[in-house]
Amino acid sequence: MQEWQFLVPDKKHKKKFFGNLKAEVIDAKLCCHCAACAAICPVDGIVSGDQPIDFPNWVKECVDCGACIKVCPRWEYKPLKGIGNYIEAISAKSKRFKGQDGAMVTEITATALEMGLIEKAIFVSRDEEWRTKIVTIRSPVQLYDRKVTGTKYSYADVLPALKDAVIESKAVAFVGTPCMISAVRKMQKSFKKFERVKLAIGLFCTENFYHHQLSEFLAKKGVDLRLATKTDIKKGKFIVRFVDGGRVSFPVKEFEEIIPSGCKVCQDFAAVESDVSVGSVGSESGFSTVIVRSEIAKKVIDQIREKGTAEIKEPDIQAVQKLCEYKVKIHPYPSKEKEKTQ
Numbered sequence: 518m519q520e521w522q523f524l525v526p527d528k529k530h531k532k533k534f535f536g537n538l539k540a541e542v543i544d545a546k547l548c549c550h551c552a553a554c555a556a557i558c559p560v561d562g563i564v565s566g567d568q569p570i571d572f573p574n575w576v577k578e579c580v581d582c583g584a585c586i587k588v589c590p591r592w593e594y595k596p597l598k599g600i601g602n603y604i605e606a607i608s609a610k611s612k613r614f615k616g617q618d619g620a621m622v623t624e625i626t627a628t629a630l631e632m633g634l635i636e637k638a639i640f641v642s643r644d645e646e647w648r649t650k651i652v653t654i655r656s657p658v659q660l661y662d663r664k665v666t667g668t669k670y671s672y673a674d675v676l677p678a679l680k681d682a683v684i685e686s687k688a689v690a691f692v693g694t695p696c697m698i699s700a701v702r703k704m705q706k707s708f709k710k711f712e713r714v715k716l717a718i719g720l721f722c723t724e725n726f727y728h729h730q731l732s733e734f735l736a737k738k739g740v741d742l743r744l745a746t747k748t749d750i751k752k753g754k755f756i757v758r759f760v761d762g763g764r765v766s767f768p769v770k771e772f773e774e775i776i777p778s779g780c781k782v783c784q785d786f787a788a789v790e791s792d793v794s795v796g797s798v799g800s801e802s803g804f805s806t807v808i809v810r811s812e813i814a815k816k817v818i819d820q821i822r823e824k825g826t827a828e829i830k831e832p833d834i835q836a837v838q839k840l841c842e843y844k845v846k847i848h849p850y851p852s853k854e855k856e857k858t859q
């Protein structure tokens with residue numbers, strides 16, 4: 518059992534803490550599946566993976582410590598929005614790695630490792646069927662594997678792996694969606710070991726999916742994900758590229774029924790609490806938009822400039838701003854139905 522020390526939060530219901538999380542977040546359809554609760558649970562009772570967050574036998578097994586609530590970004594949810602504070606913004610393309618867009622997430626990670634700022638980084642790789650798979654990056658050499666880089670539009674258990682990493686190592690990086698970044702900021706406030714997360718790389722994000730729902734949905738449209746080399750969401754289209762060079766695309770609107778409820782109340786497009794945010798909007802094809810927010814991220818970008826390992830241009834920051842506003846518009850919170858009942 519992992520020992521944590523923190524101030525116990527207040528309960529809203531006369532149940533164990535997981536019962537409170539279940540009532541206020543999971544059953545209230547606010548859970549963003551960041552898996553912070555699964556990571557922090559001292560008895561490892563909370564399950565995540567490709568299914569809604571649950572603690573099957575919580576009535577008996579929950580030790581009622583309150584850690585799950587302490588780290589949940591959706592407990593007493595106040596949505597973050599906008600582009601956030603930043604030191605500089607660039608549009609860039611790595612000269613040595615291949616990724617989803619400009620492979621700048623990969624370039625930043627490799628450079629941070631080479632500078633000795635971090636010992637390891639948690640990345641999301643995939644299997645043949647595009648199920649997410651966590652990998653620990655200890656050397657830039659691992660980043661030439663094309664399954665390790667690139668976007669997987671499915672939930673991934675990044676934070677449980679990050680917990681193990683901060684127990685073992687003093688300086689760690691991770692890459693995550695905006696909800697994961699917010700969860701880690703909460704973890705850092707209450708659990709000292711998470712101060713070892715030195716670099717939090719946030720991805721721009723509109724929505725994510727359960728793998729089984731996405732793959733079943735695509736299979737109905739005749740798409741065999743095992744033959745896909747890349748999946749992408751661009752300009753309102755879900756695009757799949759195949760090994761034979763072919764591609765298909767579908768309007769994202771058609772995916773509405775499989776967008777998880779917790780994503781539909783999220784307004785943070787730009788991962789405002791990250792050290793550095795990276796996305797495709799705001800850059801031409803093959804480049805990533807990079808929003809540098811903290812001194813450590815600035816050091817890494819300065820090193821990339823000095824070493825010339827990336828081509829750097831001006832980003833279209835207004836395009837990013839527009840997407841930030843669009844996400845707030847399409848994801849009202851409280852939702853209209855909830856407002857009516859209050």
Ligand SMILES: Cc1cc2nc3c(=O)[nH]c(=O)nc-3n(C[C@H](O)[C@H](O)[C@H](O)COP(=O)(O)OP(=O)(O)OC[C@H]3O[C@@H](n4cnc5c(N)ncnc54)[C@H](O)[C@@H]3O)c2cc1C
Nearest residue numbers: 616617618619620621622623640641667669722796797798
């Ligand atoms: C679910 C999701 C939705 C996104 N939506 C948008 C969007 O609407 N608009 C936009 O501009 N950009 C969006 N992005 C970001 C975009 O797809 C690229 O990840 C980003 O531009 C970085 O590209 P890159 O070439 O620099 O990254 P690369 O160098 O290729 O690195 C990609 C990184 O993403 C990580 N990663 C991949 N899948 C996941 C996952 N499921 N969970 C956590 N980490 C993951 C990998 O570990 C790797 O570190 C989204 C990303 C995700 C994961």
